[in-house]
Amino acid sequence: MLNNKVLLKDSCFKITSTRLAILEVFNKNDKPIDANFIYKKLKEGINEVTIYRTLTSFEKSGILRKVDLRKDSVYFELNNDHHHHIVCIKCGIIEDFKENKEIEKLLDQVVEKSTKFKNIKEHSLELFGFCKVCN
Amino acid sequence: MLNNKVLLKDSCFKITSTRLAILEVFNKNDKPIDANFIYKKLKEGINEVTIYRTLTSFEKSGILRKVDLRKDSVYFELNNDHHHHIVCIKCGIIEDFKENKEIEKLLDQVVEKSTKFKNIKEHSLELFGFCKVCN
DNA sequence: TTTTTTGCAAAAGGTTTGCAACACG
DNA sequence: CGTGTTGCAAACCTTTTGCAAAAAA
Numbered sequence: 001m002l003n004n005k006v007l008l009k010d011s012c013f014k015i016t017s018t019r020l021a022i023l024e025v026f027n028k029n030d031k032p033i034d035a036n037f038i039y040k041k042l043k044e045g046i047n048e049v050t051i052y053r054t055l056t057s058f059e060k061s062g063i064l065r066k067v068d069l070r071k072d073s074v075y076f077e078l079n080n081d082h083h084h085h086i087v088c089i090k091c092g093i094i095e096d097f098k099e100n101k102e103i104e105k106l107l108d109q110v111v112e113k114s115t116k117f118k119n120i121k122e123h124s125l126e127l128f129g130f131c132k133v134c135n
Numbered sequence: 136m137l138n139n140k141v142l143l144k145d146s147c148f149k150i151t152s153t154r155l156a157i158l159e160v161f162n163k164n165d166k167p168i169d170a171n172f173i174y175k176k177l178k179e180g181i182n183e184v185t186i187y188r189t190l191t192s193f194e195k196s197g198i199l200r201k202v203d204l205r206k207d208s209v210y211f212e213l214n215n216d217h218h219h220h221i222v223c224i225k226c227g228i229i230e231d232f233k234e235n236k237e238i239e240k241l242l243d244q245v246v247e248k249s250t251k252f253k254n255i256k257e258h259s260l261e262l263f264g265f266c267k268v269c270n
Numbered sequence: 271t272t273t274t275t276t277g278c279a280a281a282a283g284g285t286t287t288g289c290a291a292c293a294c295g
Numbered sequence: 296c297g298t299g300t301t302g303c304a305a306a307c308c309t310t311t312t313g314c315a316a317a318a319a320a
Contacts, residue, residue, distance in 0.1 A: 014294050014299060035284080047302050052285060054300095068203035068259055072310085073284060086245070086252050095251045106237055107262065110221070116230045117221050120264035124203055127242065129255035149274060149319050170309080182277050187310060189275095207285080208309060275318070282311070292301070 011061040018046060022054050023063075031094055032067040032075035032085070068124045069094075084124075088131040095131075146196040153181060157189050158198075166229055167202040167210035167220070203259045204229075219259075223266035230266075 004023040008015050025038050035051045042051075055076055058064040064076040069087055082099040103125070111120055129135075139158040143150050160173050170186045177186075190211055193199040199211040204222055217234040238260070246255055264270075 016294070016300065018301070048284095049286080049303080050301055056286095066205060068205065068261075070201060070203065070259075086249060086255065088252070089256065093251065095249055097245050097249070102237075102241055106241065110232050110262065111264075114221060114230055114232070116228060116266045116268075117223070117262075117264055118267055118270070120221065120262040121224065122264075123260070123262045124205075125258070125260050126203075127245065127252075127255040127258045129246075129252055129257075131251045132253055133251075135253070151275065151319070153276070183309095184278080184311080185276055191310095271320100273319085275316105277316080278314095280312085282309105284307100284309085286307070287305085289304100290302090292299105294299080295297100 007063060011063055013057070013061070018050055019054060021046065022051065022058075026064070026076075026078050032069060032077050034071070034073040034075045036073060065122065068126055070126075070128065084126055086127040086129065088134055089128050090130055090134040093131050093133075099125075142198060146198055148192070148196070153185055154189060156181065157186065157193075161199070161211075161213050167204060167212050169206070169208040169210045171208060200257065203261055205261075205263065219261055221262040221264065223269055224263050225265055225269040228266050228268075234260075 004020050004027070005015050007023065008019055013019060021042055022038055025041050026033060029037075029041075035048065035055060038051050038055075039046070039048050055064065055074075059066060059076060062079055065079040067075045067077050067085065069075050069085070071092075083096045084099065086095045086097065087093075107120070107123060111117055139155050139162070140150050142158065143154055148154060156177055157173055160176050161168060164172075164176075170183065170190060173186050173190075174181070174183050190199065190209075194201060194211065197214055200214040202210045202212050202220065204210050204220070218231045219234065221230045221232065223229075242255070242258060246252055
């Protein structure tokens with residue numbers, strides 16, 4: 001995909017088939033993804049170590065962001081539209097919900113009141129419960 | 136501490152010196168704590184495996200709750216007053232902030248709009264940035 | 271005494287590191 | 296061609312599991 005090449009270039013990454021393949025996995029699967037998921041999708045011709053290294057560098061450059069899902073591995077998402085998740089404790093199903101002005105405003109107020117911080121870079125906000133099926 | 140014995144009894148745990156020691160670590164250190172922190176504090180006379188097992192059972196029973204700090208190990212806090220954290224990405228310093236009515240109201244609205252969930256059990260809300268010293 | 275809890279050893283996952291070979295630009 | 300990237304092997308770190316010994320009620 002052309003966009004991914006631009007994305008890599010804009011972040012000063014060399015364009016490699018490995019990186020494009022990993023980005024495609026994110027494009028095609030609109031949900032939080034961990035290293036193992038990518039590995040299972042790409043299996044042939046890619047090394048797990050490379051996946052970990054790529055995820056780390058993509059996160060540092062801002063292409064990806066971490067998502068805290070309380071699982072044993074680290075999950076990432078494309079750092080596009082800002083949203084959060086509701087996660088089923090039992091079956092693991094995930095529903096997204098959008099970040100909104102009210103949430104932003106509340107968090108701004110929190111930071112204003114803070115003594116040790118004057119601005120924040122990111123935040124996690126994930127809900128955990130039983131979905132209607134599991135409940 | 137007497138309170139901890141009551142706490143254990145109320146959760147139907149047998150009262151053991153190991154469990155009391157672990158609870159004391161939480162009492163004396165008012166911050167999120169991981170297994171290794173407890174191990175370093177108690178070193179003699181306690182096994183790491185026991186710490187993991189205790190943390191897990193304390194969380195299940197509601198004595199502790201998990202905190203998502205984006206570190207490599209799992210952190211816990213006493214499940215007392217509901218609050219969240221602002222974490223410095225560089226030095227790791229943590230500032231607490233209280234859960235409030237507005238936040239609760241916003242989350243209720245999120246769940247109302249949800250198609251797959253009708254109520255949630257818990258949520259994470261942690262802010263990440265550089266503290267005034269590191270910034 | 272009975273059931274739960276703990277310790278020990280070992281293994282299981284996930285992730286990281288060092289180094290040499292490779293490939294993008 | 297030179298530097299950034301990848302693969303491989305090995306190590307690392309956190310956490311889990313099985314089983315026998317120890318302790319709480």
